[in-house]
Amino acid sequence: MVNFDISSPVLVTGATGYVAGHIVKRLLEEGVTVHSAVRNPSDKEKLKHLITIAENSPGEIVFFQSDLLKEGSYSEAMKGCSLVFHTASPFIWNVNDPQKDLIDPALIGTRNVLNEVNRTESVQRVILTSSLVAIYGDNVDISNAPNGILTEEVWNTSSSLHRNPYSFSKTVAEKDAWEIAGSQSRWDMVVLNPGVVLGPGITPFTTSESFRIVKGFGDGTFKYGIAHLEMGAVDVRDLAEAHLAATRKDTQPGRYIVNGHNTSMFELAELLRDRFGKEYPLPKKVLPKWLAWLLTPLLVRSLTREYISRNMNHPFRADNSKSINNLGLTYRPLSQTINEMFQQMADAGIFKN
Ligand code: NAP
Numbered sequence: 001m002v003n004f005d006i007s008s009p010v011l012v013t014g015a016t017g018y019v020a021g022h023i024v025k026r027l028l029e030e031g032v033t034v035h036s037a038v039r040n041p042s043d044k045e046k047l048k049h050l051i052t053i054a055e056n057s058p059g060e061i062v063f064f065q066s067d068l069l070k071e072g073s074y075s076e077a078m079k080g081c082s083l084v085f086h087t088a089s090p091f092i093w094n095v096n097d098p099q100k101d102l103i104d105p106a107l108i109g110t111r112n113v114l115n116e117v118n119r120t121e122s123v124q125r126v127i128l129t130s131s132l133v134a135i136y137g138d139n140v141d142i143s144n145a146p147n148g149i150l151t152e153e154v155w156n157t158s159s160s161l162h163r164n165p166y167s168f169s170k171t172v173a174e175k176d177a178w179e180i181a182g183s184q185s186r187w188d189m190v191v192l193n194p195g196v197v198l199g200p201g202i203t204p205f206t207t208s209e210s211f212r213i214v215k216g217f218g219d220g221t222f223k224y225g226i227a228h229l230e231m232g233a234v235d236v237r238d239l240a241e242a243h244l245a246a247t248r249k250d251t252q253p254g255r256y257i258v259n260g261h262n263t264s265m266f267e268l269a270e271l272l273r274d275r276f277g278k279e280y281p282l283p284k285k286v287l288p289k290w291l292a293w294l295l296t297p298l299l300v301r302s303l304t305r306e307y308i309s310r311n312m313n314h315p316f317r318a319d320n321s322k323s324i325n326n327l328g329l330t331y332r333p334l335s336q337t338i339n340e341m342f343q344q345m346a347d348a349g350i351f352k353n
Contacts, residue, residue, distance in 0.1 A: 008033075008080055008081060008082045008122060009032070009033040009034065009035050009062070009080055009081050009082075010027060010032055010033070010034060010035065010081055010082060010083040010084070010085065010247075011034075011035045011037060011074070011077050011078050011081045011083070011084045011085065012024050012027070012034055012035070012036055012037065012085045012087065013037045013066065013068075013074065013077075013084070013085065013086045013087055013088040013109075013113055014037070014038075014086075014087045014088025014089065015034070015036030015037060015038050015050065015063075015087075016038050016039070016046055016047070016050075016206075017087055017088065017206065017207075017208065018197065018201045018206040018208035018210060018211070018236065019087055019129060019194075019197055019208070019236060019239060019240075020085070020087040020088075021049065021050065021201055021202035021203065021206075022201075022202060022236050022237055022239070022240035023085055023087065023240045023243045023244075024036060024050055024053070024061070025053050025057075025202060025240070026240045026241070026243075026244050027059060027244070028053055028054050028057035028058070028059035028060075028061060029057050029058070029059065030058075030059065030244070031057075031058040031059050032059045033059060033060045033061075033062065034054075034059060034060070034061050034062070035062050035064055035077045035078070035081060036050065036061055036062065036063050036064065036077075037064050037065075037066035037074060037077040037088070038063055038064070038065070038066070039065070039066070039067055040065070041063040041064065041065050047063065049202045049203045050202070053202065064076050064077035068088055068089075068105045068108065068109025068112060068113070069104060069105060069108055069109065069112075070112070071112055071115075072112075072116070073112060074112065074113055074116040075116055075119070075120075078116050078117070078120045078123065079120065079122075080122050081120065081122055081123055082122055082123065082124050082125075083123070083124065083125050083126075083127065083247055084113065084117055084123055084125075084126045084127070085127045085129070085243060086110065086113050086114075086126060086127070086128050086129065086177075087129040088105075088109060088113075089105060089106045089109060089110075089129070089169070089170070089173065090102055090105055090106070090166075090169075090207075091166065091207075091208050091209045091210070092166065092207070092209055093166055093209050093212070093302035094301055094302035095165065095166075098161050098162070098165030098168075098169075099161060102165050102166055102168075102169040103161065103165065103168065103169045103172065105169075106169035106170060106172070106173040107169065107172050107173050107176055109173070110128075110173040110174075110176055110177050111176060111180070113126075114126065114177060114180040114181070115180070117187060118180070118184060121186075123186075123187050124186075124187055124188075125187055125188055125189065125190065125246075125247070125253075126177075126181065126187060126188075126189045126190075127189075127190050127191075127192070127243055127246040127247065128174065128177050128189060128190070128191045128192070129192055129194070129243070130170055130173070130174040130177075130191045130192060130193050130255075131167075131170040131193055131194060132150070132193050132194060132195045132232050132257065132259060132318060133156060133159070133164070133166065133167035133170050133171070134155070134156055134167070134170040134171045134173075134174045134175075134193060135150050135152075135154050135155065135156055135193055135257070135318075136150055136154065136156055136158075137156045137157070137158035137159040137163070137164050137167050138158060138164065138307070138310035138311050138314070139229075139230060139231075139310065139311045139314035139315065139316050140310045140311065140314045141156075141157070141158050142314065142315065142316060142317060143314070148315070148317060149317045149318065149319050150257065150317065150318040150319065151257070151318075151319045151322075152193070152254065152255040152256065152257055152322060155171065155175075156168075156170075156171040159171060163306065164307070166209075174191060177189065177191070178191075181253075188253040189253055190246040190251060190252075190253055190254065190256065191254070191255045191256070192239070192242050192243065192246065192255075192256050192258050193255055193256065193257050193258060193259075194232075194234050194239050194242075194257075194258040194259065195231060195232025195233050195234050195257075195258070195259035195260070195261075195318065196210065196213065196231055196232065196233045196234070197210050197233075197234055197235075197236050197239055198210060198214065198233050198234070198235060198236065198268075198334075198337050198338055198341050199235040199236040199237055199238075199337040199338075199340060199341050200236070200340045200341050200343075200344040201236065201344070204344045204345050204347075204348040204350060205348070210236075211345065211350070214268075214338070214341055214342060214345060215345065215350060215351065216299075216300065217268065217269055217272060217280070217282055217283070217342065218276075218280045218281075218282075218342065218345065218346065218350070218351035219281075219351045219352075220281040221299050221300065222265075222269070222281075222282070222283035222299070223281035223282075223283065224283075224287075224295070225283055225284070225285045225286060225287040225291075225292075226265050226266055226269065226283035226285075226286060226287060226292075227265065227286070227287055227289075227292035227296050227303075227308055227311075227312045228264060228265070228266060228286045228287075228289075228292075228312055228313055229264060229265045229311055229312055230262065230263065230264040230311075230314070230315055230316035231262075231263065231264065231265070231316050232257075232259035232260075232261070232262055232263070232316060232318045233259070233260060233261050233263050233268075233334060233337070234258055234259050234260040234261075234331065235260060235331065235332050235334075235336075235337040237332070238258070238260055238329060238330075238331050238332060239258055241327075241329060242256065242258045242323060242327055242329055245327040245328055245329065246327070251326065251327065252326065256322055256323045256326065256327055257318055257319065257320050257322060257323060258320070258323050258327075258329070259318045259320045259323070260320070260331030260332070260334065260337070261331070261334045262316055262317055262318060263334060264316075265283075266283065266286050267334075268334075268338050269282045269283045271334060271335045271338050271339065272338060272339060272342055275339055275342075275343075276339075276342055276346070280346075280351065289308075289312055289313060292308055292312055293305055293308045293309065293312075296308050
């Protein structure tokens with residue numbers, strides 16, 4: 001599968017993350033030496049899942065201490081690498097200081113990583129984990145996209161430091177990355193723009209917002225009903241395959257929407273109902289907009305009234321054909337994705353906390 005030079009190592013930034021876990025796993029299975037850049041390599045508890053996978057795979061894992069906010073922090077980790085997977089970036093919806101907590105690590109971090117790529121002769125390609133939220137800000141914006149469908153041509157123009165700052169962080173970081181990539185010709189860049197990532201992690205204990213979203217289905221947050229919010233979703237294992245496909249020499253540089261399904265929060269609950277409906281307080285109905293507008297911000301602090309107004313009852317549609325035709329992806333069924341994730345979280349006791 002991997003056909004860049006894999007006799008040399010590859011770098012994965014943010015290797016402790018939910019998305020990165022599956023990328024590292026697949027690379028190790030392919031026999032690659034993975035330089036894993038993490039903030040705290042002495043936190044053995046946090047690294048133990050990766051170490052166990054490496055022990056049972058043909059590839060090798062080597063940990064490096066790196067921080068997105070420190071200039072030069074990736075130099076040791078990148079030495080001799082042919083490929084750089086840049087996944088590190090905080091995915092948190094609810095923050096106190098959006099500049100410090102989201103924009104700086106996304107933007108300054110991407111600059112630091114790509115400046116290091118410029119200094120590291122061995123790197124041939126960067127694979128950047130961006131997001132669908134670099135393509136659109138709120139569902140209401142999608143009606144302005146050509147034919148009301150998101151494609152790789154579209155950019156998020158509505159998010160800002162104060163409106164959907166996470167989406168803003170991904171937008172400015174990806175834009176900056178294209179600028180840096182475009183100012184040289186030694187290395188190229190493939191950018192993946194996934195929808196909400198779901199499915200079991202290599203560990204269920206992560207900082208990713210993905211797990212907070214699903215927790216609400218099991219802990220009673222939505223027991224009185226849920227807002228009708230449509231969105232894109234992709235299995236974390238399919239996203240890892242997309243990262244692997246990006247390493248093929250015949251994969252053209254550019255953006256790829258990686259989105260298995262156009263779905264909604266209520267549809268996710270419906271998919272869980274047969275297996276978990278008796279035991280867990282899944283939402284049974286969609287709330288009317290006025291009630292969702294009043295109630296949702298009280299239940300989920302990060303979902304503001306403005307967010308509900310600009311997203312609820314507005315359709316979500318994204319075109320994933322480029323990922324199918326050019327990356328060769330096949331997406332697994334959403335029911336499998338959400339049920340396996342929920343089961344993993346239930347087994348780990350996450351709904352009781
Ligand atoms: P995650 O599990 O929270 O992973 C985030 C990673 O970023 C962690 O490894 C974290 O390291 C690292 N990080 C954060 N701040 C850092 C800093 N200052 N220096 C170095 N590393 C830092 O979240 P995820 O869901 O896997 O997200 C991974 C990537 O996928 C992000 O770029 C995110 O925007 C993108 N993405 C995610 C989704 C989704 O639904 N999950 C959707 C689209 C795109 P620590 O372990 O040390 O905190």
